[in-house]
Amino acid sequence: MLYREAGDFKTTYAKDQQTFPIAFDRWGYFIMLALAFIVGPMIINDYWLNAVVLPFLIYAIAALGLNILTGYCGQVSLGTGGFMAVGAYASYKLMTSFPDLSIIIVVLLSGGVTALVGILFGLPSLRIKGFYLAVATLAAQFFLVWLFNKVPWFYNYSASGQISAPERSVFGYAISGANALPHVSYLFCLSFVVVLAWGARNLTRGANGRKWMAIRDMDIAAEIIGVDPLKTKLTAFAVSSFYIGISGALLFAVYLGAAEVGEAFGITKSFLVLFMIIIGGLGSIFGSFAGAAFMVLMPVLLKNIFVGQMGWPTDLAAHMEFVIVGGLIMLFLILEPHGLAALWRTAKEKLRLWPFPH
Amino acid sequence: MTNTNAGPELNTVPKLLARNAAKYPDAAAYREKEFGIWQSWSWSQAADEINALALGFLDLGVQPGDHIAIVGRNRPYFYWSMVAAQTVGAVPVPLYKDAVAEEMAFVLDHCTARFVVAEDQEQVDKIIDVQDDLKALDGVIYLDPRGMRKYNRDALFDYAEVQQAGRDKREQLLPELNARLDVQDYNTTCVMLYTSGTTGRPKGVVLSNQNIIETGRTTSEFDNLSVNDSVLAYLPMAWVGDFIFSIGQAYSAAFCVACPESPETMQHDLREVGPTYFFAPPRYFEGMLTSVQIRMEDASKSKQWLYKTVMENAATVGPALLDGKSVGLGARLKYQLGKLLITGPLKNTLGLSRVRVGYTAGEAIGPELFDFYRSLGINLKQLYGQTEASVFITQQRDGEVRADTVGTPSPGVELRIADSGEVFYRSPGSFVEYYENAKSTAETKDAEGWVATGDAGFIEPATGQLRIIDRAKDVGKLNDGTMFAPKFVENKLKFYANILEAVVFGNQKDNCVAFINIDLTAVGNWAERNNIAYSSYQELAAHPRVYEMIQENITAVNESVAQDEFLSGCQITRFLILHKELDADDGEMTRTQKVRRNVIADKFSDLLDALYGDVSEIHTKTEVTYEDGRKGSISATLEVRDTKTFPRKQVAA
Amino acid sequence: MTQTQTYQTPDGRTIGPAVMEMKNITLRFGGVVAIKDISFDIREGEIRAIIGPNGAGKSSMLNVMNGFYHPQDGDVMFHGKKRGPMKPHQIAKQGIARTFQNIALFKGMSTLDNIMTGRLTHMKSGLASQMMWWGSAQREETANREVVEKIIDFLEIQTIRKTPVGRLPYGLQKRVELGRALAAEPKLLLLDEPMAGMNVEEKEDMSRFILDVNDEFGTTIALIEHDMGVVMDIADRVVVMDYGKKIGDGTPAEVRQDQAVIDAYLGVAHDE
C-alpha cells in the first residue's frame, strides 16, 4: 500500500544487488538508524536499558551468529552457551592480563578466540550430520562449561569461581564496571550490532552465503559443483562463533558485569538463542533481530503481568513463563515454521501488490 | 504541397541528434531492460553508436536513396539503425516483425531494399527463404548471432562488426558522411512506412523530414514534453505512431526511449521504468481494466468495499481535478485519502503512476473505460490520426477530454468535412506520396494538399471537437434509406468486457445482423466463477448461457442506438457467436487488429446467409492457420439468435 | 576408437583429441558389480551419449567420471593425464560440471543465485573483503553476475530470474540446473538424463539447448539417456551399456545396426 515502485529501476548490478533495492525500504532503514543513534541515547533509561535494550542488542548478535551457522549453513548447533562462555572468559582474561588494551580490541579478540574454538568443534561436522551433529555440539556446551568451572586459571583463582569485569572505557566514557552510564553502553553495543549485522548481510548475500546455502540445501550437489564442504562448514563455524563470542563478551563485560559460567552460559542459553532464530526465522538477518526482540520482551511482559498485576510469587510466574514460552514456540512452528521473518515477507509482498490480493 | 525552402536549422533527424548530444550529453536517451538491469545510453553515447553504425553502412556501400529495411522488436539498436540510415542518406523502412515471409517479401521487393537489419535467426531465416526473388538485396545485418554459426557469411553481417568496421575506418569515411549530411534538408525522405491497409496490398507512405520534424516539434510543445520525460517503446516499429513517439518527438524534445526486455515482460517493465509519456491502443487499456476487475474479485470483502467506495468518489473528483474544475474540500480530501489507499497503489502496480500525458487512439474507447483511468488521475486523452498525417490530425487538449470525441485539430492542421461526411485534412505532417504508386497518391491527396482520411465524421459545433462515426466506405444505407454505420454499433458492443470483437452487417439490407467474438479472458473468468467447464474457445462460445449474456448486451446496445437520431436504424436483429477468434494470420484482421469487413463477409458468407435467413442453427467448416503456419480446419454448428429491438427515435424536424 | 587426429563433422564442427578417457573401469558396491571393465573416450567438442536400459550402470559411470565414486579398477584420464584420487569439488575445479537425474537445485535460492553458485569455482575474493562488500568482492560479484545474466539470456529464463527455484515447474528447473552447470564454463559437461520425465515439447527445447551449448561455446558434452529416441539425433557418438557392461560404441548409425544393442532394447526390458 505504501510502496510506489514505478520508476524505481536499476541501471547497474551494484544497485540491483544492494541490501534494500526498494527506495522505500532503504529510507525506512536509514531513518531507523538515525532514530537509534540520535534519539535513542536521549530517551534511554536504566530500567529499559537493562531489562530490554541491552539484552536485545547483545542477543541479537548471538542470534545473527547462530543464524549464520544454522539458518544459512544448515548446521544445527546447541553449543551457543558454551561459545558465549568462551567469548566472556576470553574477554575477562584479556582485560585482566592487558589492562591498557582498548575494550573494542578486547571484544574483537574475544570473538577471534571463540572463532578458533568454533573451528575446533566444527571439525566433526564434515562427517557427522543432522541431529547427530546437533547432539555433538552439546559436547562443546558441556565440556566448555566444565572447563571454565574446573580450571581456576580461567577465573584467576577467585574464591567465588566468578569472573567480574573491571572498569574499561571508550573515549573516556566507562562502558563496563560500576560507573558505566546507560546511554554509553547502549551506544557501544548498538555500534557493534550495526556493524556486525551489516557484515553478516554482506557475507550472506555474496559468494560465501551461496556456498553456505548450497551446503544447507543439498550438500552432495554442492560438493559436486565445486564447493569444498569442510572449508565452507568451517568458515560458517568460525564466523558464527566470532559473532557469538562477541555477544558473550558484551554480555559479560557490559551487561552482567560478573558471571558464573554455570548459570550465565548454561545449556538454557543455547536454547534461548536457538528459539530466537526459530521464532525470528532461519536464514534471515531480520529474523535474528525479530527473534531476539521477541524472546527478550516476552518474559518482561509476562513478569509484569503475573508478578506485577496478579501478584503471584516469582517462582510460580517463572513456571508460567516456561509454559507460555514453550506453548508459543509450538504455536509458532505450527502457524509459521519460517518465523517472524516469513510473516514480515508476506506482509511486505501484500503491501507491494496492494490493492490486489495476489 | 511540396515546399521548396530547406526549412529551419534543425531540418534533419541526424541534426536533431547532434543537437541533443551537444545540449544534453549525459541525459538518458535510450534504456533497455537486458541482462537483468536497465542498460542505458546517454545522448552522446547514442550519437556515438549511431555514427559508428552509419560509418559502417558507408563501409558496406550504402548509397543515398537506398532503402534499408529494419525488422525486429523494439530495441535501441533498431532505432539507431534507422537514424544511421538517415545519416548516410538512405531511407529506413521498418517492417512488422511478425509478418510472414510472403508479406515481408512483397514489401522488401516493392521498396527494393538493399539491406535489411534483422533481429535474429528467426527473421534472417524468413529473408533467406525469399531472397531469390529480391534482386536488389545486397545483405542482411543481424543483431543476435545465436544459431547462425553455420550460415553462409557472404551476405550476412554482424551488427557489432559493422559498427566496429565503421569505427576503424572513421578517418577515411568521415568526409563522405559529412558530405551526405550536408545535402539533406527538409524535403529529404525521413522514413517510409507501409500501411497494412484494411484492403489490398500495403502502400509505402513516404514521409519527409519536414513531416516528421515539424509534427514532432509542435506536438511535443503541445504537451510540453521535455528532456525529463520518458516513453516506453513497445508498439510495432513499423507503425507510424512508434516512429513519431520514439524518434519524431523523442528527438525534438530529447526525452528518453525505454525498451522492454521482451513482449511478455512488457507489463512488468512498464512498472519498473514508470514512463511519464504513454501511448496505448484502447485494446490495451481494456485488457488492463479487465485484469484489474478480475484481480479485485479475489480480494477480501472489506478490500472490495474500500475499492468500490474510493473509486465511486474518484470517478467524479478525478476527472474534475484533471480538467481543473473546482472541487469541494470534502471531496478533495476523500480523493486524497483514496489516493493514499487505493488509486495511488493501483496506478503504481499498473506502472502508470508517473504518467503525465497519456494518449489512446485507433478505435473508439468506451466512456466507463476512459473514465476509469481518468478517475485514477491519469491524464489520458484521445487523438485521431493516420500514417499519412504523421499521426496527428486532431488531439484533445488538457481539460477538454471526452470519450466520444477525438479532440480539436492539432497544431498546423486544417480540417474539412466533405458533403459525404468524409473527413479531409491538410497539415505540415501530411505525407509526400505513396512510394511508386502515383495512382493511390492522387486518389488520397488532391492538388491543394487535402488528404482524405477515409473516415466519416462531423465537427461538434459547440466544442469544435471532431467526432468520428465510421470508415467512410463502410457507411452505407439500409434498404429503407436510413444511415448505416457499423463501427458505431460495433464500438458500443465492444465496450462490454464480454465482447472482444463484433462485425455488424446491414448495408443494402433491411436490417442489421452481427458476428460476435467473446473475450476469452473475461468470459473464461466468468465461466470459472460459475463453474462452467469448457475446453476451448469454440466450446465456450457455443455455450447457451454465454449466448444469453451476449444477447442481453446486444439488447442494451439496441436500446441506446435507438436514441441516436441518425443511426437508430442500426439496431441488431439477429446475431451469432463465431466459433473462432478473428485473426490476422487468417487475414480476417489487419496486423493492427482492425477487422477486415469484406474478407470476413465472404469467408463466412454461409453464416451471413443464415443470419438473413430464418434458420436457428447452421453448420459450418472454416480453414485456420496455426501459429507455426500449418493450415487446418475447424467445423462447428452455430446457434443463431434473434434480439429485441426498440422503436426508432423520430428525426427531429 | 581413440584415434587422436581432429576431424570435421558434417555440420562443420571441429572434433579434437580425447578430453577424457575411461580405461577398464570396474566399480563394485560390496558384492554388486555396477560397472564391469568398461573403456571409452570423449573427444573435444563432441556430444557423447551413454545409453542403456534402466539399471545398466549409466549413472554410476557418470559418478565415476566426476569423481563421486572411486572405481576399484581402471583409470580415468583427463586431458591425457591419469587422475589421482581426488574429491569431487577438486574435480569440479578442473572443469567438469554436471546436472543430475533427479534435480539437485538449491531449493532455498532464486534462479539467479542457483546459477551464481555455478560460478563459485571462479570466485576468489576473501572473507574479509566480502564482509565489507568492498573492492574485489563487489567487483567479482558484478563480473560474475554479468556472465550469469548472459547464460540466463541464453536459456531464455529471464522472467524467472528472481523466483525461488522450488516454485518452478519441472522443465524449467531442469533448464536452471543446466544453467548452473554452464556457469562453471566447464571443459566437459556431464548431463544425467537431461530429458527424463519431460513432455515432447520440453524434450525438443532441451535438445535445442544442448546442441546450442555445444555449438555456441564449443563445450564437450557427455550425456546419459535411457531412451534412444532423442539422443540418436543429437549425439556424435554413443556408448551402449547393459548390465554394467559395454555392448556397443560408435556413431548412432553404427549403433542402430548393432545386434547386441537391438537385443538389449527390443529384448525383454529389465529394470531394477
Next chain:
Amino acid sequence: MSANFYYGIEVFLNGLMAGVMYSLVALGFVLIFKASGIFNYAQGVMALFAALCLVGFQSGQIPFSHVINATFGTDIHHFGWHMPAFFAIILTLMMMILFAFLVEKFLLKHLVNQEPIILFMATIGLAYFMEGFGDLMWGSDIKKLDVGIPQGGNIWLETNTAFLGGPDFYGFYIDNLDIWATIFAAILVIALILFSQYTKTGRALRAVADDHQAALSVGISLRTIWVIVWSIAGFVALVAGIMWGSKSGVQFSLSLIALKALPVLMLGGFTSIPGAIIGGLIIGVGEKMFEFLIGAPFLGGATENWFAYMLALLFLVFRPQGLFGEKIIERV
C-alpha cells in the same frame, strides 16, 4: 590383586547399572524416532512429569494448589489421603496416555511433513511447556518417591564378595535399586521386542519406521500409531522416572537425564533398540571408569558431564553410521 582393582570392578558394575538407566531413557527416544522420525527432546521431561504425577497421586496432593492459592489467597495442599503405589502408577500411566493423545492432537497433527529440524524444535518447546506445567501442577519442591523398591546397598552381595580383595576391600557395594532397575529394564526391553515382533500394531510400528505409506497399508492410521508410540514412550518415561526418582528424588534436574541419553543415541543410532541398550551400557561404564581412573585423580572430577559426549563424538567421527547402522552409500 589390589583392592583398587576390585573397586575398579565395582565402579564397572555401577557403570553398567547407570548404563541401564541411560538405556531406559534412550529407549523412549528411539521408539518415537523410529515411528515418527521425531527427535523427541521432551523425553526427559516426560520422565520428570510422570514421576511428579506419581508422587502427586500417591501423596494425595491437590493439583495446581499453588496457583489456586496464589490467585484466590486460599491455603489448600492435600486431599488428605494416600494412594497405594500400584493405583498411582496405573493412574499415572493413564495420564501419560492422555498426554500422548493430546500431543498428537494439538502438536504432531499440525506438523506433518515438516522438516525434522522443525519437529525437533517443537519438542523442545514441548519440553519447556511440560516442565513449567508440571511445576505449576505439583510445585517445584524436591519430593521423595517411594514405590516400595528396596533401596540401599545390597548386603548379601557385599558380604559374599568381601573375601575377594585384601583387608581393605569390603566387597562390592551395589544399590538394590540399581539391581531392580536392571531387572525392570530387561523385562521392559523384552516386552517391547515381543510387542513389536508379534503384534499387529507392533508390526505396523516397524512398517512406519520404513515408510509411512506402508503403515497405512497395514491398515492403521499414522495418527493412531503416533498416539500408541507416544504412549509407550510415556510408559518408558514413567519407568525411568520411577527409577531415577526413587534414586535421587523428584525434581527439575530429573529432566536432565534426557541429556544423558543423547550420547547413547549417537552411539547406538537413533533407530536401533539394541543400539540404545548397548550404547547405554558403554556410556555408563565408560564415564564411570573414566571418572574413576582419570577424571577424579587428575581433572578435578565431574567429568561425567561431558565425557559421554566426547566419547560419542569421537566415535561418530570414525563411524558416522553409529554402532548398528550399516554403511551409507550416497547417491545422486
